[in-house]
Amino acid sequence: MDSSFSNRSQDRALPPETGSGKGWGVARIVRVAVWSVFYFLFYLVQQVSELVAPLVLILGIGWSALPHIVGIVSSAAGGDPQTRDMIARVAHSIPDHVEFGSHLLTPSSLVFDGLLLMAAAALCATLSTIAARTM
Numbered sequence: 001m002d003s004s005f006s007n008r009s010q011d012r013a014l015p016p017e018t019g020s021g022k023g024w025g026v027a028r029i030v031r032v033a034v035w036s037v038f039y040f041l042f043y044l045v046q047q048v049s050e051l052v053a054p055l056v057l058i059l060g061i062g063w064s065a066l067p068h069i070v071g072i073v074s075s076a077a078g079g080d081p082q083t084r085d086m087i088a089r090v091a092h093s094i095p096d097h098v099e100f101g102s103h104l105l106t107p108s109s110l111v112f113d114g115l116l117l118m119a120a121a122a123l124c125a126t127l128s129t130i131a132a133r134t135m
Contacts, residue, residue, distance in 0.1 A: 035135045042128035053117035060110025
């Protein structure tokens with residue numbers, strides 16, 4: 001059965017035949033090794049970003065919404081002064097920022113970091129696909 005796919009010289013998917021039978025040169029091995037390292041790094045960053053980004057994003061949104069929720073509960077508390085006093089103490093105990101060493105965390109910075117991690121995951125997915133095709 002003769003078909004265009006059975007002819008090795010016309011099939012672009014197959015590597016060309018070499019006389020010595022050694023299709024893997026040192027340069028090709030080094031290139032594949034380098035791209036494998038890049039693929040590993042891109043995929044690792046992608047996996048970590050996909051794991052951490054939703055957590056950071058939800059934490060930031062929840063932290064920014066908490067004072068509004070407490071305000072709604074406070075207005076719904078009615079005329080009981082003890083309940084209002086307790087809700088006011090809870091509302092004042094919610095921090096507007098948290099400082100870890102030299103890092104300052106705010107609700108808006110957590111939302112921005114979550115979106116930035118999602119963008120990093122998308123970029124690394126693209127780069128790992130390019131690296132896989134280049135290998």
